[in-house]
Amino acid sequence: MSSSAASDSRALLSVRELRTHFNVGDHAVKAVDGVSFDVQEGKTLGIVGESGCGKTVLSRSIMGITTASNASTSGSVTYCGTELAGKSKRELRKFWGEEMAMVFQDPMTSLNPVVRIGRQLTEHLRAHKDLSKSEANDLAVQLLTWVRIPEPKERLSNFPHQMSGGMRQRVCIAIALACSPNLLFADEPTTALDVTVQHQILNLLAQQQQERQMGMVLVTHDLGVVATRTDDIAVMYAGKFVEKASTSALFSGMRHPYTQSLFWSIPKTSEPKHTRLSAIVGRPPNLAALPPGCSFADRCPYVQPICREVEPELQTIDSHSFACHLPVGSSDAEAALSANISAGLPQSKGAAARREAHQGTLT
Amino acid sequence: MAGSGTAHLRDEDDMMIRVENLTVQFPAKGSNVVHAVSGISFDVRCGETLGLVGESGCGKSTTGKALLQLPPPTGGSVQLDGEELTQLSRPEMTARRTDIQMIFQDPISSLNPRRTIGKIVAEPLDVWGPTARDEQWALVASILDAVGIDPEDAKYKRPHEYSGGQCQRISIARALVMEPKVIICDEPVSALDVSVQAQILNMLEDLKAKHGLTLVFIAHDLAVVKNISDRVAVMYLGKMCEISDSDDLYAKPAHPYTQLLMDSHPEPNPDAVIDDTVILGGEIPSPIFPPSGCRFRTRCESADDRCANEEPKMSMISDGHYVACHHPLVEPVS
Incomplete structure (x- = not known):
């Protein structure tokens, strides 16, 4: 269990008040705006959010690979006690691969299409370790075996287009694991894949993580994926963590009402057909012109005047953090919701229907 | 698995779509043939939603397009409201397409980036009328309004000024403007965020009720398909595995492939039991050389000699629930 308040001595990675802003014209797009968390050895943190909430920029900022020239990053990223923020690319290169590695979303584009799989696997092995060509090749075969690619020797001479999406993602994982990192960022590793393949890839990641006692950050938009695969979950909205708990x-x-709304909007196989979904009204806010107060206010079924004026701070109760004036489950929130429903507020319609269907309970 | 047979077809009068032994093949390198869809049959009642689900490459999109005769299927019959579409001449088919419209997966690339929303939605009317500009606009405005897009705002805007969810609404408006009987939705929500996905799914349900539409809903997400469909058909490598009422299918999957899909589906429930032993599953075989007998047998745990030699036929498990498997997971009622 990680806590955002105090830095844990056993934390593999500590991120404090990380901000990445992109300067566009005369305003800043606040893609990541004050995010703090820890990742422990052998544990998985899931980061969940919709597209545009800043989850990819967050993982790239931690790795130090935000390439845009208009990006400005501040805050602290400590890896095993070493501060990474402000380090040059050259210094960071020692950490990439050997200490922390990343698996990207799209296995079709994250491999070089004109280079054979074997060379893509051995290239950085040889850069990081003092290996001869044949030693590197042997290790590459070993890596492909780990990620369960059949006939690994033959596969080394394949080009990426000769493999399926799932196989390519396995290769990407093999590349990420090659130098035995202690921390793995997986940024939507299965979004482009079929459910059956997704299941296998997630199993593979979990198994490799367990064997190596790696820390892992699993970034996804799918609450279903994180539900059974993580120790802790952070929910991200408009560049901030709005809720974090085991x-x-x-x-x-x-x-947090956003977490709850997100959960309700997902169709579930356990519900009967034609179950009315509680959609979240509207769209995420423009990150360049965030409203004052809570950025979820315009879409929130519980919204009250205070939410539009004062930005809620992240508060922690029993290691459960949330940034909300009217946290779900409190009597204030229930009263606010009832008031909004009787006032006919559009964003409370879904909650009203749900309340009716479940006879008053909203869980 | 792949199965053929027509036992599951319902012989009733109110069928909007009736597809029998639909086969679609494409020429491949040399004299090879891609068996995209191999003899599938299904029917959709007026006002019903049929979900087509399966992994990529199973032929579900090809099936959807074959209904529209795009391209005309290699074999089999497609009946729309009692009329055989495969026998129609090209101009006749073009006229019939007003009744059967399609929504595509990628909402942004399916709209012409250089045209205004007003023009995009009005284009079908240029062909089929009314052609008078003010009449057209009145119709377009009412439909844009129905899908939740402000018409005055949209008239001169172009697709890039809208988000993915809004573009999908515009695609739906373009399909609706012809007042079709059937809409084929090809993965309409898979490119959207869950919150927007819920908006679009709710809207499709509302429009279906309001306009009396019949939907064929193609998707790979089992939960989405269950939510919107009355009946669900599971496809694998160009064949139909199982078809059933959706509640029944999810409660009692009879086909090992349906079971595999369900086991892989991540439910947002931390207490769900996950089978973490599966690390290497079989991949979908090439549709150029599909396996003999049951096409799923190469990935099936209960496959035996019979599965290699004899193709399973659709047979009844319970009322309205049919499966094509020699070793179904649910014992059929005889």
């Missing part, structure tokens, strides 16, 4: 605590009692 996976079981989060699913047993969501405190």
Whole structure:
């Protein structure tokens, strides 16, 4: 269990008040705006959010690979006690691969299409370790075996287009694992894949993580993926963490209205057909012109005047953090929701229908 | 698995779509043939939603397009409201397409980036009328309004000024403007965020009720398909595995492939039991050389000699629930 308040001595990675802003014209797009968290050895943190919430920029900022020239990053990223923020690319290169590695979303484009799989695997092996060509090749075969690619020797001479999407993602994982990193960022590793393949890839990641006692950050938009695969979950909205808790605590009692709305909007196989979904009205806010107060206010079924004026701080109760004036489950929130429903506020319609269908309970 | 047979077709009068032994093949390198869809049959009642689900490459999109005769299927029959579409001449088919419209997966690339929203939605009317500009606009405005897009605002805007969800609404408006009987939705929500996905799914349900539409809903997400469909057909490598009422299918999957899909589906429930032993599953075989007998047998745990030699036929498990498997997971009622 990680806590955002105090830095844990055993934390593999500590991120404090990380901000990445992109300067566009005379305003800043606040893609990541004050995010803090820890990742422990052997544990998985899931980061969940919709597109445009800043989850990819967050993982890239930690790795130090935000390439845009108009990006400005501040805050602290500590890896095993070493401060990474402000290090040059040259210094960071020692950390990439050997200490922390990344698996990207799209296995079709993250491999070089004109270079054989074998060379893509051995290239950085040889850069990081003092290996001869044949030693590197042997290790590459070993890596492909780890990620369960059949006939690994033959596969080394393949080009990426000769492999399926799932196989390519396995190769990407093999490349990420090649130098035995202690921390793995997986940025939507299965979004482009079929459910059956997704299941296998997630199993593979979990198994490799367990064997190596790696820390892992699993970035995804799918609450279903993080539900069974993570120890902790952070929910991100408009560049900030709005809720963070252990996976079981989060699913047993969501405190932030956004987390709850996100959960309700997902169709579930356990519900009968034609179950009305509680969609979240509207769209995420423009990150270049965030409203004052809570950035979820315009879409929130519980919204009250205070939410539009004062930005809620992240508060922690029993290691469960949330940034909301009217946390779900409190009597204030229930009263606010009832008032909004009787006032006919559009964003409370979904909650009203749900309340009716579940006879008053909203969980 | 792949199965053929027509036992699951319903012989009733109110069928909007009736597809029998639909086959679509494409020429491949040399004299090879891609068996994209191999003899599938299904029917869709008026006002019903049929979900087509399966992995990529199973032929679900090809099936959707074959209904529209795009391209005309290699074999089999497609009936729309009692009329055989495969026998129609090209101009006759063009006229029939007003009744059967399609929504595509990628909402942004399916709209012409250089045209205004007003023009995009009005284009079908240029062909089929009314052609008078003010009449056209009145119709377009009412439909844009129905899908939740402000018409005055949209008239001169172009697709890039809208988000993915809004573009999908515009695609739906373009399909609706012809007042079709059937809409084929090819993965309409898979490119969208979950919150927007819920908006679009709710809207499709509302429009279906309001306009009396019949939907064929193609998707790979089992939960989405269950939510919107009355009946669900599971496809694998160009064949139909199982078809059933959607509640029944999810409660009692009879086909090992349906079971595999369900086991792989991540439910947002931390207590769900996951089978973490599967690390290497079989991949979908080439549709150029599909396996003999049951096409799923190369990935099936209960496959035996019979599965290699004899193709399973659709047979009844319970009322309205049919499966094509020699070793179904649910014992059929005889």
